Amino acid sequence: MNDPQPNWIARRSAATTDMYDRAVQAGLTGHTITRRSGKTVRLDDGDECVEFVSCSYLGLEDHPRLTQAVRTALDTYGTHFSSSRNSVQPAEAHTLEELLGEIYPGMSALVFNSVSSVHLGVLPLLGAGVLPGYPVGPGGVLFVIERTAHASMQALRGVLEQAGPAVRFRVEEPATLTAAMDLAREQGRTPVILVDGIGSMGGLIDVRSLADTAAELDGYVYIDDAHGISISGPAGAGYAFEALGGHVPRSVLLVGSLSKAFGGSGGFLLTHDPADVTLLRREANPMVFGHSNMVTHMLVNAESARMHLDGTVTELQDALWANTELFDKVNSGNQLVNAGTRSPVRGLAMDTEEAAFDGAVRLRRAGILCFPVFYPVVAQGTGLLRFALSARHTPEQIQAVADVLADR
Numbered sequence: 420m421n422d423p424q425p426n427w428i429a430r431r432s433a434a435t436t437d438m439y440d441r442a443v444q445a446g447l448t449g450h451t452i453t454r455r456s457g458k459t460v461r462l463d464d465g466d467e468c469v470e471f472v473s474c475s476y477l478g479l480e481d482h483p484r485l486t487q488a489v490r491t492a493l494d495t496y497g498t499h500f501s502s503s504r505n506s507v508q509p510a511e512a513h514t515l516e517e518l519l520g521e522i523y524p525g526m527s528a529l530v531f532n533s534v535s536s537v538h539l540g541v542l543p544l545l546g547a548g549v550l551p552g553y554p555v556g557p558g559g560v561l562f563v564i565e566r567t568a569h570a571s572m573q574a575l576r577g578v579l580e581q582a583g584p585a586v587r588f589r590v591e592e593p594a595t596l597t598a599a600m601d602l603a604r605e606q607g608r609t610p611v612i613l614v615d616g617i618g619s620m621g622g623l624i625d626v627r628s629l630a631d632t633a634a635e636l637d638g639y640v641y642i643d644d645a646h647g648i649s650i651s652g653p654a655g656a657g658y659a660f661e662a663l664g665g666h667v668p669r670s671v672l673l674v675g676s677l678s679k680a681f682g683g684s685g686g687f688l689l690t691h692d693p694a695d696v697t698l699l700r701r702e703a704n705p706m707v708f709g710h711s712n713m714v715t716h717m718l719v720n721a722e723s724a725r726m727h728l729d730g731t732v733t734e735l736q737d738a739l740w741a742n743t744e745l746f747d748k749v750n751s752g753n754q755l756v757n758a759g760t761r762s763p764v765r766g767l768a769m770d771t772e773e774a775a776f777d778g779a780v781r782l783r784r785a786g787i788l789c790f791p792v793f794y795p796v797v798a799q800g801t802g803l804l805r806f807a808l809s810a811r812h813t814p815e816q817i818q819a820v821a822d823v824l825a826d827r
């Protein structure tokens with residue numbers, strides 16, 4: 420008899436309820452917006468709401484310098500130059516990678532059209548042992564994936580297992596990591612630990628200790644710090660870079676996003692050896708077979724990088740952290756996920772999906788949009804109200820959230 424749930428994708432689908440569909444039908448998520456002004460958006464039904472959904476944590480996306488970069492791109496290149504990333508690129512792509520090298524001194528940067536494309540392009544080649552700066556032992560690799568690592572890495576497990584086995588661990592249970600390292604040692608494999616820097620739903624990973632652990636076995640930590648880029652550090656190098664001591668150890672591959680606090684679009688990889696960039700340009704799947712970054716985005720990204728280096732983002736960081744502090748203060752009666760941490764994400768964990776649904780309804784009636792999430796984004800049977808805080812939120816908007824949540 421055929422197994423009705425033959426793989427993890429089928430099992431996950433079978434365990435997923437209709438709660439997301441209900442939330443869309445109730446106007447709690449899946450929104451269509453027709454206009455935006457600051458943190459206020461107009462929905463297609465005419466309602467105007469304050470949003471805590473966008474991951475643009477510094478509010479750079481409508482900064483005059485970035486909107487002017489779009490106009491310049493349109494005048495210079497038109498809307499798009501359709502080619503693979505490794506065949507033709509605008510001059511600003513090279514400029515951007517040089518500027519990222521200034522934000523991260525001593526590192527070589529390679530820009531992709533998304534963070535997911537970075538993973539797809541880099542991880543198979545890392546596992547194959549062909550990146551010059553990250554040699555793999557004769558026993559091959561063991562991929563060690565943190566349980567809450569982003570789905571864009573988890574979904575590649577089948578691809579990664581063509582290069583070597585993959586196991587999972589829980590960062591909050593050190594024994595699970597120890598077991599994985601013991602397995603790598605016993606099998607003579609090079610461990611490659613895959614983690615987020617700041618989790619999209621909550622949590623800051625101790626990336627420094629993971630880097631030390633990997634280095635003991637000549638292994639690597641591959642960090643997706645998409646939500647950590649720009650929000651800390653004098654040049655906006657981000658959470659993981661700061662947590663690692665203001666540099667990238669040899670045992671670390673650091674991946675960042677240009678699509679969140681950075682204010683543009685795309686993803687990037689930092690490597691120690693320029694030869695890695697040369698190989699990736701030639702052989703990384705998205706570089707060869709994927710489309711190029713939109714020229715408008717490339718010019719925006721380059722201008723944002725200049726704003727990181729000239730100190731513009733520092734003031735916005737201060738505003739962001741003032742807002743997270745205020746959010747924690749006025750919601751002190753709630754058990755917030757990430758309260759008191761240097762993360763721009765806050766969450767209100769709910770014991771049931773219905774409780775999260777009801778909370779989102781109350782917020783929506785008050786003209787506030789959050790992101791209600793259910794399994795498989797959070798644990799089965801539970802729910803979470805996710806709030807993405809920004810430097811652009813006002814104290815009144817933050818207080819309004821607290822007023823609704825206090826009236827439970």
